[in-house]
Amino acid sequence: MIYLLCYLTVLLGACRQDQSSGNVAFYKRSVSVSLKPLINAAIFKAKDDPAAAIPLYEKALAAAKLHKDEVAQVKCYRMLVFYYSIYKNDFTHAIALSDASILLAKKINDPGTYSDLYASRAVAYSVAGKLNEAADASTTALQYLQQDKAPDSLKNFPLYNNLAVLHTQLGNYNLAVENANKFLKHYTPLKDTARMIGAYQTMSNAYYQANDTVNFRITARRAQALQRAYPDKTKEYIVNSLMVALYKSIKDYDSAKVVARQLLKSDSNMNTPRYFETLTQMMEIADHANDTAYAASILKRGIPMQQLLDENLLPLSLRKNVFDGYYNILKMTSDKELAKVCVEQAYRLSRELRKQEINKDLEKYEIERKKVMQENVLLSKDLQLTRKSNTITVLIMGAGLLALAGTAFLMSYRRKIQIEKNRFELLEKEQQWKQSKAVLEMQLVERTRIARELHDDLGASLTSIALSTELLKRKHPQLDTREIRIIAENATQMVDQMNQIVWTLNNNNDTLQSLLAYIRKFATGFMDDNGIEFTMHLPRFTSEHILNGSVRRNLFLTVKEALHNIVKHAQATSVTLKVTITETKQLILHLTDNGKGMTGQKEEMVSGNGLRNMKANIQTIGGTIIWLNNPGGGTGITVTYLLKT
Structure with missing residues (x-):
């Protein structure tokens, strides 16, 4: 890279x-x-x-x-x-x-x-x-x-550096260093700093590819020293990339983090390959350093799935490297479900890369075949012009045919070996995927068992506490009922929270339809208890949309917090929740009320704990949330989340 x-x-x-x-x-x-x-x-x-x-x-x-x-x-x-x-x-x-x-x-x-x-x-x-x-x-x-x-x-002396870069890509590292040195020797007496930086960059790349860590560190540091003193910063990104690789090679991960952060700050546009190259380097740092906290900080930025799935935005190999990086850090943070998604994408892109490599091999084979055929044609013409004896002609043509047959056989044999190698790699990947799938299925069974035990054992106990306090109040009305009422309310609240946990853990509820049904049930009861009219508009479902437990929980908690805020602050008499699914698979939850609206500045309102928690919940799953005062009065909240296909 x-x-x-x-x-x-x-x-x-x-x-x-x-x-x-x-x-x-x-x-x-x-x-x-x-x-x-x-x-x-x-x-x-x-x-x-x-x-x-x-x-x-x-x-x-x-x-x-x-x-x-x-x-x-x-x-x-x-x-x-x-x-x-x-x-x-x-x-x-x-x-x-x-x-x-x-x-x-x-x-x-x-x-x-x-x-x-x-x-x-x-x-x-x-x-x-x-x-x-x-x-x-x-x-x-x-x-x-x-x-x-x-x-x-x-x-045109930069041709030396051009050739050095080509030799690096071809694996001819000694020739690469030799040509880069010629380029450097020409421009050093001229004090052409820009070209001296370019020469050291090329040499450090060659040493890096050749695993010559000693010379790599020397040339990379020289490039960095020249760049610091050079006013033109056009090559700063390349030098900083070299320094990240340098610090990783010497396991100085703290310095690597600092330089990587500078790289990301210099180019924060998520629609450029450079941004994702820097992101890949950061994930490699977290993986090599086994730094779970750093991995979590990277994940806080969210996974730009839309850009990663855009075939026209990023090269195939870069998208594959980014998914590999996310898979490694997601394993560190124990997010198995999202890790599974990333490894499946990386596996898919690996197969596409393998197909491209096969096509390139076929193209090279075709070029070689045409060259051999052209050589045979030239040989035949030369033989006709020289009018040699038939015996010599037959011998030469036979030698040419044998060479052609030998070349074809050799290339066919090498191709067969490569295909077998690719097949074994594919089988190994499939075996790993099956093992991962079995582990995930076991986890789903375990989630279901935990949910059932929570509901059957803990739920029954909490319900018993609530009923017992009610009976105690009735049998002994002379007792101070304040503590008893607190116990009853806490027990009831814990039952509700436990039911939410059970609902989240149950993988049978991993659908959008289940989420909306649960929201309707909660909102209807909660609004009725507070004397507020509640209306919910649902879209027409043409297919089932899968939502994992984390997404369902964060969406539900956001709606729940919004309804609590309406009851506490809005002085509203009616609330409407409209659910929409766009053609681009965007889920939109639009919640409005007819209350007094947000009386303070929007920035101050959003900085409150409740609204800040709502924003954090939605950002965790990669969505967006917007608060606005409605023109006719009241407050409008819009939550947007991209459904996975």
């Missing part, structure tokens, strides 16, 4: 070098006057909308070909390859443009031009995930760069 951020930073930096880079003699030839407005218009448009600049660059390229302006053609080709790769994700068209640009470079025969155009080709391969091809293109670009006679100030 960290090296990917560094790679994108270097990639963009490498492709946005001064467009006068390359051979001085060639770039002394400026763009013709008639083409400058077209290219300037494309550059200006790209600042606001890079994708919209593509048609302008294509128009400029067509005009440059017409005027035979090679300088303009090179500039247009470079930018079109880059924009089609990054903003259009059209790899085929980007490579076609790159092929055309290479043909132009052969005509110009300028090392600097070759270097720039192969660098843009590396961008196209990198964005398409073809890392080996990207590394080859970057290596070729550097070879031409070394042949270029232009001054160093005009050369």
